[in-house]
Amino acid sequence: xxxxxxxxxxxxxxxxxxxxxxxxxxxxxxxxxxxxxxxxxxxxxxxxxxxxxxxxxxxxxxxxxxxxxxxxxxxxxxxxxxxxxxxxxxxxxxxxxxxxxxxxxxxxxxxxxxxxxxxxxxxxxxxxxxxxxxxxxxxxxxxxxxxxxxxxxxxxxxxxxxxxxxxxxxxx
Amino acid sequence: xxxxxxxxxxxxxxxxxxxxxxxxxxxxxxxxxxxxxxxxxxxxxxxxxxxxxxxxxxxxxxxxxxxxxxxxxxxxxxxxxxxxxxxxxxxxxxxxxxxxxxxxxxxxxxxxxxxxxxxxxxxxxxxxxxxxxxxxxxxxxxxxxxxxxxxxxxxxxxxxxxxxxxxxxxxxxxxxxxxxxxxxxxxx
Numbered sequence: 001x002x003x004x005x006x007x008x009x010x011x012x013x014x015x016x017x018x019x020x021x022x023x024x025x026x027x028x029x030x031x032x033x034x035x036x037x038x039x040x041x042x043x044x045x046x047x048x049x050x051x052x053x054x055x056x057x058x059x060x061x062x063x064x065x066x067x068x069x070x071x072x073x074x075x076x077x078x079x080x081x082x083x084x085x086x087x088x089x090x091x092x093x094x095x096x097x098x099x100x101x102x103x104x105x106x107x108x109x110x111x112x113x114x115x116x117x118x119x120x121x122x123x124x125x126x127x128x129x130x131x132x133x134x135x136x137x138x139x140x141x142x143x144x145x146x147x148x149x150x151x152x153x154x155x156x157x158x159x160x161x162x163x164x165x166x167x168x169x170x171x172x
Numbered sequence: 173x174x175x176x177x178x179x180x181x182x183x184x185x186x187x188x189x190x191x192x193x194x195x196x197x198x199x200x201x202x203x204x205x206x207x208x209x210x211x212x213x214x215x216x217x218x219x220x221x222x223x224x225x226x227x228x229x230x231x232x233x234x235x236x237x238x239x240x241x242x243x244x245x246x247x248x249x250x251x252x253x254x255x256x257x258x259x260x261x262x263x264x265x266x267x268x269x270x271x272x273x274x275x276x277x278x279x280x281x282x283x284x285x286x287x288x289x290x291x292x293x294x295x296x297x298x299x300x301x302x303x304x305x306x307x308x309x310x311x312x313x314x315x316x317x318x319x320x321x322x323x324x325x326x327x328x329x330x331x332x333x334x335x336x337x338x339x340x341x342x343x344x345x346x347x348x349x350x351x352x353x354x355x356x357x358x359x360x
Contacts, residue, residue, distance in 0.1 A: 123324075
């Protein structure tokens with residue numbers, strides 16, 4: 001319960017701490033705030049083109065049914081690796097969209113219950129992975145990097161490790 | 173790489189849609205996504221600007237220097253070639269700490285700033301090793317407590333919503349460990 005409490009009070013605490021510290025340092029805190037917020041606006045405006053490009057691509061991939069088909073093709077190799085069938089679409093969607101992946105997790109919760117092994121695996125999977133393509137596009141898109149070096153294989157390795165350990169821990 | 177990835181997603185999706193008669197759905201999906209991306213960026217505009225403002229308050233009060241100091245050993249380990257006074261250090265530290273605490277909205281602007289500062293002079297389109305390491309770490313997920321998942325589990329009637337905390341901590345440590353090992357092997 002202390003964890004819930006800590007998490008709930010984290011955001012207000014951080015905000016109050018920053019502002020309080022600024023006041024104690026005799027800073028013009030509101031000027032500082034507006035300067036920072038201006039930079040934030042520029043940042044968001046800067047990544048908007050990347051965001052539109054990525055999200056439309058993901059939209060086409062999902063709406064065309066190709067993502068579901070991909071999950072279907074992966075069902076057989078997944079069975080050989082003892083990966084639960086429901087986690088295949090979740091893993092694929094997790095790479096491209098946090099919102100869509102959350103939707104799939106809630107489907108799993110509704111069908112199997114959050115305390116089932118599959119519900120647990122889905123919960124852990126969401127907790128130890130990130131939206132890979134979103135992160136790469138946003139972070140590299142913002143600095144106009146298109147040759148991504150070893151970022152993609154590394155990120156995939158971390159994600160596969162996350163999916164693997166989620167299943168292992170939940171079906172132990 | 174991004175050129176090919178992006179082109180593949182759209183072209184493969186469209187061709188698949190033509191072959192399977194889901195052209196209308198695919199077109200609608202594209203239009204909806206275009207609209208959603210603007211809606212998302214409007215949300216981001218508000219929240220990220222707010223967090224950037226708060227971070228600036230903390231930064232100018234000298235709070236983040238202290239924080240960066242505490243993170244130095246970790247940064248030195250992960251980015252051994254990064255100069256002691258490199259301007260990327262502060263946003264790197266802020267991004268990692270905010271990620272660990274689950275403050276994703278505060279982590280993203282700091283991360284973007286870090287990426288910008290890590291970019292070498294002379295405007296190249298190639299990611300440096302430091303940029304790759306930083307991105308891989310972010311994607312390996314640093315969040316210690318999955319507060320969203322706890323909330324969803326309790327919302328869906330879990331007998332023990334907090335049961336995810338232990339495994340999530342182990343799992344995120346493991347995925348981050350794999351990320352760090354990968355980076356250390358490749359980045360030599």
